[in-house]
Amino acid sequence: MLTMRLKAARKSAKLTQEGLAKRVSTTKATISNYENGHSTPSNDMLLALSDALDVSTDYLLGRTDNPDSLNNKKDSKGNPSWGDEAEFEAWVNDPSVHKFYKEFKDSPEERKKALMAVWEILKTQGK
Template sequence: MPTSEPIDIFKERLKAARALRGLNQAELAAKAGLPPASVSHFESGPRKPSFDNLKALATALDVTTDYLLGRADTPEASAATVGRLHRDLGKLTEQDLKLATEFVDLLVKRGIKEGE
């Protein structure tokens, strides 16, 4: 039997992500475009956010919806970042794309050297 119900996981994750980002409920609500009472209800009551509100909260907190829902263990929005990078590739010129590729290569090499 699971130790936490899914709604409990969501409430816990929402509070943890908000604390991680150093936001109070009103600040998170403003960032997500929601009424402050909504964030309070999501964190303390049985109320669940709509899909659109879930996405808004995840975006405002820079975490994945999977993290908020308990489907991922880390709050990093790597999937969102990858999606954004992929989406914006078409906006780059060929020269900018080459520069971006070289920069990513440099970061990867730096990460490998730091891990040695």
């Protein structure tokens, strides 16, 4: 499974074996061996390959048919979820988010409901 998925993800990313090898600091021969099933990447290399190809390790291993990387994962309702703890921390520590949260938290319930309704409308506009 890994062999087919790795090759497909590489081609989808419009990378040659040599180009992928450079991204993960290995050789073209090593990538060829992975794609032909002659060897299997270590866990660290599997992570590097998934990052370089922007797909999840679960996709490469055949555990899911969804190639979304961790940064593009969806929750059970299909909504985007945080794929990176550092990204979440940066968002949480943004002063404008703190201000918004405080104002939202202290608002009357009818305003909270109105804002959530507006947000639902805005989410559908880009689709």
